[in-house]
Amino acid sequence: MNILSMKTQKIANWGNYPNVESNIHSSEYIDEVIQTVKNSDQITPRGNGRSYGDASLGENILSCLELNKILAFDPNNGILQCQSGVLLSDILEFILPHGYFLPVTPGTKFITVGGAIASDVHGKNHHVDGCFSEHTLNFNLIDSEGNIVSCSAQNNKSLFYETVGGMGRTGVIVDATIKLKPIETSFIKYEYQKVKNLDDMMLSFENCLDWTYSVAWLDVLKGGKDMGRGILMKGEHAKLSELKSTNRKRPLLPHSNKAINMPFFLPSFVLNDYTVKLFNFLYYNKQLAQLKNGIVHYDTFFYPLDSILNWNKCYGKNGFTQYQFVLPKKNSLDGLKAFLNKLRSSKNFSSFLVVLKLFGKTNPSAHWSFPMEGYTLALDIKIKEGIQELIKEFDDIVYKFGGRVYLSKDAFSSRKMFNLPDNLAGKFTSVQINRLKK
Amino acid sequence: MNILIFGASSDISKELARQYAQQNDNVTLLGTGVQRLEPLKLDIEIRNKVKVDLFEFDILKYNNSNEKIKKLINQSDISIMLIGYLGNQNEADENDDELARIVNLNYFKVIEVLNLIQRTYVSKQTGIIAGVSSVAGDRGKQSNFAYGSAKAGLSVYLDGLRNRLYPKGVHVVTIKPGFMATKMTKDLNLPKILTASPQKAAKTIIKAIAKRKNKVFVNWMWKYIMIIIRAIPEPVFKKMKM
Numbered sequence: 001m002n003i004l005s006m007k008t009q010k011i012a013n014w015g016n017y018p019n020v021e022s023n024i025h026s027s028e029y030i031d032e033v034i035q036t037v038k039n040s041d042q043i044t045p046r047g048n049g050r051s052y053g054d055a056s057l058g059e060n061i062l063s064c065l066e067l068n069k070i071l072a073f074d075p076n077n078g079i080l081q082c083q084s085g086v087l088l089s090d091i092l093e094f095i096l097p098h099g100y101f102l103p104v105t106p107g108t109k110f111i112t113v114g115g116a117i118a119s120d121v122h123g124k125n126h127h128v129d130g131c132f133s134e135h136t137l138n139f140n141l142i143d144s145e146g147n148i149v150s151c152s153a154q155n156n157k158s159l160f161y162e163t164v165g166g167m168g169r170t171g172v173i174v175d176a177t178i179k180l181k182p183i184e185t186s187f188i189k190y191e192y193q194k195v196k197n198l199d200d201m202m203l204s205f206e207n208c209l210d211w212t213y214s215v216a217w218l219d220v221l222k223g224g225k226d227m228g229r230g231i232l233m234k235g236e237h238a239k240l241s242e243l244k245s246t247n248r249k250r251p252l253l254p255h256s257n258k259a260i261n262m263p264f265f266l267p268s269f270v271l272n273d274y275t276v277k278l279f280n281f282l283y284y285n286k287q288l289a290q291l292k293n294g295i296v297h298y299d300t301f302f303y304p305l306d307s308i309l310n311w312n313k314c315y316g317k318n319g320f321t322q323y324q325f326v327l328p329k330k331n332s333l334d335g336l337k338a339f340l341n342k343l344r345s346s347k348n349f350s351s352f353l354v355v356l357k358l359f360g361k362t363n364p365s366a367h368w369s370f371p372m373e374g375y376t377l378a379l380d381i382k383i384k385e386g387i388q389e390l391i392k393e394f395d396d397i398v399y400k401f402g403g404r405v406y407l408s409k410d411a412f413s414s415r416k417m418f419n420l421p422d423n424l425a426g427k428f429t430s431v432q433i434n435r436l437k438k
Numbered sequence: 439m440n441i442l443i444f445g446a447s448s449d450i451s452k453e454l455a456r457q458y459a460q461q462n463d464n465v466t467l468l469g470t471g472v473q474r475l476e477p478l479k480l481d482i483e484i485r486n487k488v489k490v491d492l493f494e495f496d497i498l499k500y501n502n503s504n505e506k507i508k509k510l511i512n513q514s515d516i517s518i519m520l521i522g523y524l525g526n527q528n529e530a531d532e533n534d535d536e537l538a539r540i541v542n543l544n545y546f547k548v549i550e551v552l553n554l555i556q557r558t559y560v561s562k563q564t565g566i567i568a569g570v571s572s573v574a575g576d577r578g579k580q581s582n583f584a585y586g587s588a589k590a591g592l593s594v595y596l597d598g599l600r601n602r603l604y605p606k607g608v609h610v611v612t613i614k615p616g617f618m619a620t621k622m623t624k625d626l627n628l629p630k631i632l633t634a635s636p637q638k639a640a641k642t643i644i645k646a647i648a649k650r651k652n653k654v655f656v657n658w659m660w661k662y663i664m665i666i667i668r669a670i671p672e673p674v675f676k677k678m679k680m
């Protein structure tokens with residue numbers, strides 16, 4: 001048998017923090033993947049490293065990127081079976097021409113199916129369609145003994161729900177069967193709405209529940225009566241009849257693979273307070289002057305940042321983290337206000353992108369998944385001196401209001417902030433799990 | 439068209455299968471342990487609406503009474519021979535089994551199969567045979583001369599076969615890859631600019647076959663490198679460490 005290809009390398013996830021020296025094992029053959037699992041005391045399954053913090057990092061990593069084959073497709077019912085290392089971008093290119101879209105997609109298309117299940121990712125349609133697991137009909141998992149176990153919401157139900165949102169703790173997902181969403185076109189009909197403060201924002205969210213997609217961008221520099229002002233963005237799959245004649249010629253056009261590369265780390269001073277202020281100002285005004293409603297390609301609507309490969313490097317060599325939390329709905333207004341006040345008072349840490357979304361109903365079966373019914377807020381924070389203390393202050397507010405933090409973004413929060421089982425010991429581990437065990 | 443690819447698990451073979459499928463050709467991959475390639479087969483079939491077949495084939499056990507192979511060859515339009523084995527020269531110096539394995543997998547068993555292919559294509563009066571040899575066969579050096587000498591034999595065999603089959607409507611292409619980034623070379627530290635990706639190698643092979651080229655280098659630089667290497671006088675060459 002071939003020896004599984006292995007190399008030692010320093011790697012990090014999307015936030016470029018932390019950096020970890022890892023032995024990376026990789027194979028396209030299931031038998032070799034099983035052998036690696038059997039031979040390892042500790043192993044970390046890894047997809048495309050699009051989590052931000054220290055999930056999917058470890059001393060021994062099993063990269064699933066070579067498990068990148070599509071295994072079956074039923075064009076009549078929109079059911080796709082593929083291996084776990086297939087990227088959502090690859091799936092989109094394949095399914096679009098057949099008239100299907102991803103049932104749930106995060107804000108980047110460069111994640112794997114395995115990562116989507118392990119994080120149980122959510123999208124702008126959470127209030128309508130829930131998380132990725134709700135569209136996952138089945139997956140096959142290599143367990144710690146090296147057996148392949150088939151799991152679904154009916155079969156091996158408990159393992160299924162231990163795995164979705166389980167961050168790789170139960171084993172290596174090797175393939176999955178997903179139910180796709182039928183669509184008429186690749187285009188999204190959108191509406192941008194200017195909202196003057198947090199109370200209005202929450203009201204606006206409640207009033208747009210019939211839109212499939214909704215998310216808001218918040219201007220975090222404003223306090224007082226303007227606190228929480230921002231833009232609410234709503235979207236719906238456009239119908240064929242709604243397209244302009246130029247787009248009607250190729251209504252099911254997939255995204256193009258053209259992208260700009262950010263070739264080096266920008267020096268960190270580029271992202272100082274001043275640029276952030278300017279950015280917020282421009283974004284807030286320009287968008288509204290130009291865009292109120294219209295029709296755009298899905299790539300523009302869902303993945304605006306994907307067209308700049310490695311945009312994460314704009315935060316400089318030290319990297320950044322994303323802090324994403326969710327608060328129960330009843331505490332959301334008070335909690336968000338407390339949080340935004342804290343954010344504004346921590347002058348040294350202004351943030352580029354702050355995103356707010358109202359999640360729909362909690363899925364009681366998917367007990368390790370991050371979403372719960374209520375508001376979720378996400379912000380990028382550049383890493384510098386004092387970040388640990390800042391995150392601690394954030395955690396205290398979120399905890400006080402009964403919220404929790406998203407493991408897929410995290411590198412700093414403490415254990416009490418997460419939805420985790422008591423026992424974190426096991427073969428499938430990660431830098432994150434080891435940090436939270438302590 | 440129907441394409442036979444001998445040597446299934448080579449990264450070049452997989453890429454050939456993908457690229458031929460994209461131009462709507464059906465592909466059969468022959469090799470050992472081909473059931474592991476089932477996901478690849480499904481992937482290519484689903485994406486391209488062509489047929490990809492996997493055929494379990496150990497060339498070391500081949501003999502010409504294998505009817506299934508005969509039938510496959512008879513139904514094919516193009517046969518590409520990628521089977522090869524770099525082996526370990528030090529090991530071969532000590533162990534004749536390794537030496538025999540190198541010679542069999544690069545030359546002797548390979549030409550036995552090519553012989554069946556040529557007979558079949560001659561009787562059909564059509565067909566293209568492509569053989570992947572190596573620049574290692576252009577001059578023997580201490581690090582891999584068992585492999586090199588077997589590839590030298592293969593190169594000469596392909597030259598002669600091309601000459602022989604020219605009047606019979608069957609064409610023979612010789613591919614000399616230079617370095618390629620495959621499983622065979624994953625542990626070697628190859629200079630990047632002299633090393634072709636499997637995608638590039640497959641593209642070159644497909645084009646060479648379509649244009650009925652005679653001898654093709656995957657990376658043009660190798661042509662000149664080999665001219666230089668062959669020009670080094672033997673009294674100097676024998677002292678070199680290569």
Ligand SMILES: Cc1cc2nc3c(=O)[nH]c(=O)nc-3n(C[C@H](O)[C@H](O)[C@H](O)COP(=O)(O)OP(=O)(O)OC[C@H]3O[C@@H](n4cnc5c(N)ncnc54)[C@H](O)[C@@H]3O)c2cc1C
Pocket residue numbers: 013014044045046047048049050051052055056064084085105106107108110111112113114115116118119120121122123124166167168169171172173174305408409430
């Ligand atoms: C720009 C950007 C926007 C994002 N937007 C969103 C969003 O809107 N919503 C959202 O939910 N998330 C979002 N994310 C986070 C991202 O979707 C998740 O972190 C996702 O899990 C990353 O997938 P990956 O393939 O890169 O996996 P990795 O980052 O490599 O791994 C993530 C986790 O999955 C586990 N894992 C990966 N593959 C397997 C496998 N085959 N078997 C078992 N476990 C496995 C790892 O161990 C790890 O715990 C965003 C990320 C970025 C960079």
Ligand SMILES: NC(=O)c1ccc[n+]([C@@H]2O[C@H](COP(=O)([O-])OP(=O)(O)OC[C@H]3O[C@@H](n4cnc5c(N)ncnc54)[C@H](OP(=O)(O)O)[C@@H]3O)[C@@H](O)[C@H]2O)c1
Pocket residue numbers: 444445446447448449450451468469470471472495496497498519520521522523524543570571572573614615616617618619620621622623
């Ligand atoms: N990589 C380079 O730099 C380089 C340079 C010059 C020439 N080449 C030549 O290019 C060709 C492809 O090589 P590669 O680099 O892709 O290396 P590889 O991965 O080692 O490929 C070797 C091929 O030989 C096949 N093979 C080995 N033993 C076999 C057996 N007993 N029966 C049937 N098939 C057998 C393998 O198929 P299965 O595993 O499916 O059996 C595989 O397809 C070889 O002829 C090699 O000599 C390579």
